[in-house]
Amino acid sequence: MPKAENLASRDRRSVWQQVWRMRVLYLMALPGLLWFAIFKYGPMWGVMTAFQDYSPFLGMLGSPWVGWKHFQELFARPDFWILLKNTLILGVLSLVIYFPFTIVLALLLNELRNRVFREALQTVFYAPYFVSWVVIAGITILTFSSAQGIFSRLLASDAGQPFMLLNKPEYFRITVILQQIWKDAGWGSVIFLAALSGIDQQLYEAAVIDGASRWKQLWHITLVGLRPTIVIILIMRLGSFLDVGFEQIYTLINNNPLLYRVGDVFDTFAFRKGIQEGMFSYATTVSLFKSVIAFVLVLGANWLAKKTGEEGLF
Amino acid sequence: MVRDNSWSSRLFDFCNYVLLSGLALVTAFPFVYCVLRSFEGSWLPAVGVEILPKQWSLTAYTTLLQGAVFPRALLISVIITVLGTLLSLVLTTMLAYALSKKQLIGRRFLTGGILFTFLFNGGMIPTYLIVRGLGMLDSLAALIFPGAMGAYTFFIMRQSFAGVPASLEESARIDGAGEFLIYYRVYLPLVKPMLAAVGLLYVVRQWNLFFDGILYISTPEKWPLQVLVRQAIATASSLGTGEALSASQMVVSPEALQMASIILSALPMLMLYPFFQRSFIKGLTLGAIKE
Numbered sequence: 257m258p259k260a261e262n263l264a265s266r267d268r269r270s271v272w273q274q275v276w277r278m279r280v281l282y283l284m285a286l287p288g289l290l291w292f293a294i295f296k297y298g299p300m301w302g303v304m305t306a307f308q309d310y311s312p313f314l315g316m317l318g319s320p321w322v323g324w325k326h327f328q329e330l331f332a333r334p335d336f337w338i339l340l341k342n343t344l345i346l347g348v349l350s351l352v353i354y355f356p357f358t359i360v361l362a363l364l365l366n367e368l369r370n371r372v373f374r375e376a377l378q379t380v381f382y383a384p385y386f387v388s389w390v391v392i393a394g395i396t397i398l399t400f401s402s403a404q405g406i407f408s409r410l411l412a413s414d415a416g417q418p419f420m421l422l423n424k425p426e427y428f429r430i431t432v433i434l435q436q437i438w439k440d441a442g443w444g445s446v447i448f449l450a451a452l453s454g455i456d457q458q459l460y461e462a463a464v465i466d467g468a469s470r471w472k473q474l475w476h477i478t479l480v481g482l483r484p485t486i487v488i489i490l491i492m493r494l495g496s497f498l499d500v501g502f503e504q505i506y507t508l509i510n511n512n513p514l515l516y517r518v519g520d521v522f523d524t525f526a527f528r529k530g531i532q533e534g535m536f537s538y539a540t541t542v543s544l545f546k547s548v549i550a551f552v553l554v555l556g557a558n559w560l561a562k563k564t565g566e567e568g569l570f
Numbered sequence: 571m572v573r574d575n576s577w578s579s580r581l582f583d584f585c586n587y588v589l590l591s592g593l594a595l596v597t598a599f600p601f602v603y604c605v606l607r608s609f610e611g612s613w614l615p616a617v618g619v620e621i622l623p624k625q626w627s628l629t630a631y632t633t634l635l636q637g638a639v640f641p642r643a644l645l646i647s648v649i650i651t652v653l654g655t656l657l658s659l660v661l662t663t664m665l666a667y668a669l670s671k672k673q674l675i676g677r678r679f680l681t682g683g684i685l686f687t688f689l690f691n692g693g694m695i696p697t698y699l700i701v702r703g704l705g706m707l708d709s710l711a712a713l714i715f716p717g718a719m720g721a722y723t724f725f726i727m728r729q730s731f732a733g734v735p736a737s738l739e740e741s742a743r744i745d746g747a748g749e750f751l752i753y754y755r756v757y758l759p760l761v762k763p764m765l766a767a768v769g770l771l772y773v774v775r776q777w778n779l780f781f782d783g784i785l786y787i788s789t790p791e792k793w794p795l796q797v798l799v800r801q802a803i804a805t806a807s808s809l810g811t812g813e814a815l816s817a818s819q820m821v822v823s824p825e826a827l828q829m830a831s832i833i834l835s836a837l838p839m840l841m842l843y844p845f846f847q848r849s850f851i852k853g854l855t856l857g858a859i860k861e
Contacts, residue, residue, distance in 0.1 A: 275675055280749035281668040285680070288665025288719065292684055295716055298700040299692025305699070316699075361593075367586055379844055380594040383601070386839040388778035390796045394803045394832045395600045398607075404616055404825045406603065438597065446851055470579055502694075503781050510804050523694060530695045531785060543693025551690045 306544045310537040326541040335525070339542070343521045346432060347497045354436050354444075355493060359486065361441055362448035363478065381442025392439050393507030396431070397422065422510065425518045432519075435504060448485060455481040487566040494557040497550065502527065522546045601836075608829035611822065629822040630830035639798065640831065646710065647777060647795035654714040654776040659769055661719055666727035667753045681728075688721035694785070701786055712786035713779060713794060723768050730764040731757055763849040770846045777839055799835045803828055 275282070301316075306326055308319040330336050361381070368374040384392065399405045400421035411419035421427055459477045468476070502523035509515045509524065522542055530539025561567070603621060611627025634640040669677055669684075691697075697716060706712040734757055742752050758765065783797035793801075843850070 271675065274673075278671070278674060278749075281671060281674055284664040284750065284753065285668035288661045288724075289680065291661055291715075291719055292687060294704075295697065295700065295718075296687040296691065297683075299696035300690070301692075302696030302699050303692050305696065364586055364590055367583070368590070369583070373587075377590055377594050379847065380598050382843065382847065383840055384597065386774055386778075386843045387836040388780055388796050390778075390780050390800045390803075391832050391836045394799065394828070395604055397803055398825065398828060398832075399600060399603065402825070406616070406619065406621070409616065410619065438600075442597070450851070470582070506784075507780075507800060526694050527785070531698065536695055536699070540693065540695040543695055547691055547693050554689050 303540065303544050303547075305537050306541040308537060310540070312534075312536070326537055327545070329538070330541050330545065336542075338517065339520055339522055339525050342518060346429060346521065349429060349433050350436060351493065351497075353433050354441065355490070357437055358441050358444035359448055359482070362445035362452060363474070365445065365449060366452045366478075378442070381445070383442075384439045385443035387439075389439075389501065389503035389507050392435055393504070393510075396435060396508070397510075400431075422508065422512060423514060425515055428508070428515055428518045432504065432508065435508075447489060448482060451482055451485040452478065484566055487561045487564075491554065491557040491561055494553045497553055601840075604829050604832055608826055608833050610826045610829075613823050627822075630826040631834070633822050633827060634830055634834065640834075642791065643793050643795045643798040644834075646792065647779075650710055650713045650779065650794060651773055651776040653710075654718065655769060655772040657714060658718045658723075658772040659765070662723055662727050662768065663758065663765070664753070665719075666724055667731050667757060670728045670731035684721055684724060698785060707786055708788050708792065710792065713776075713782055716786075717775065717779070717782060723771060727761070727764065727768055730761040734760050763852060766846055766849045767852065770843070770850055773842070774839055795835050799831045802831050 304316060305319070307321060307323060308316070309322050309325075310316070310319045314320075365374060365378065365381075368377070397405075400407045400419070401423070402408055402420075403418045405418070408418040408420065413419070421431060455478065459481075460473055463473050463477060502521075505519055505521055505524050506527070509519045522545070526539040526542045529535045529542070606621055606623060608630050609626050609628070610623040611625035611629055612623070614624060668674060669681055671677070701707060701712050701716055704715075706715065738756055738760070739752055742756050747755065778796060779794055780796040780800065783794045784800075787793060787797065790798075790801075
């Protein structure tokens, strides 16, 4: 039905027409969009409680505003600096031990020429990724930190006292990192293995003809080919730098006050203060501080990656 | 690949085999040890390097599975795994399908909104308050909805939908198929490998769910399996009956019970993943490696 109308309104109508024509697509997207709105954007709105003296009776809209008070209190508390220190130490250890470990594991697996053997090993290395932190912590406790545990008995003191790993704060951090390697290193190497299989084989053939040793090939071809992937994974890891897994730490600390000094991180602290002691505003401030720093870290890492000429995430 | 057969290169290969095999043994040993100790039927304390049970027995397993507590938690974990995975897949695939259409108005804005949640989140407490506000606390819904989707799975799903050739869709349209039918009949079958990979990610997530369990569930009768196993290890309460028993009343050593509960909670995933390993890896790497 042709009608004489000015262009602008026709354009606007055509947009609405297009939307109307694709209404089924919008309907299909709706449940998922609602989920993101409620469970991801809802909490962002709830971040307001960090600037309020939140009380469950008054709710989010009724609680009084206190501005930066919680942040000032947070920075003034010795707890906070312990948390920050613990989180940073675990983050750095994970970055300098666990992360390179995944790359080296991928490189070594890639050098295996026997396919069957390689796949069998990979299956073993991936296995722990598929069990929960409860299981990992459970095995750790039952072997290293119980009277009956095999390593507790083998490492017993001269007086016959079994070795209790979780009563020794000095071993806590290395335990966390070793657990991380045990559980996730195999899985973490998958991405690098995939990148390695994508490197052009002709480069190696040409290098061999030029007389390059295996070592030289590794240095000049393999690592150069891996660089973009390493950068991307590094950005992602920096974003979750403060995210030393709640489940891992929580299942290991086991409400043992001996370990708070070395093991408490932002998430476990927020859980204890907020959920168990009901200090919602204070706990939210702790989490918010964490989220903001993580955000800055990702953007910073991405910017750095682009500076060095690699593709960033976005 | 051209073989380098020099002496040093062969030595490296040999060392590499030995090193990786050793590492695999170290990786597997704790699980093997756990399995073996769970069959221990004797109460005598272990001495030295004792790995094999002194008395082979299935008592730990029968005690667990015939008790009141363990089977219930097992059932709850099965329920939240099945329902949670289905919900997650429906939400993720429908959203990813719609947003993979280039002509969709507002697509960039919506995708950007989802990407942003990858970078910034409100954190534990505000999420808890939302779940509480929805009246989900202490219900199985709290174990299914809050973690139903992730930005990452959404992106790899969208990418695989975008890779389906448009010609297939056009021929279906000519035959008069509507949008939903095209998604269901044309697109879903074509992204099956990715569907399996993403589905398995969700299955593993739901089965191993622990944090949401302690955060949202306060009634012990509604605990999923991981929370129960955790309690059994952290406190010396008996898994057989749900209340602490004196040693004399128990038919099997607490250590064997704890080991058996660990094995039972880990076993389903350990048996499942080797079958999906290939599609799994394909799915994960497709999302992360830029062409």
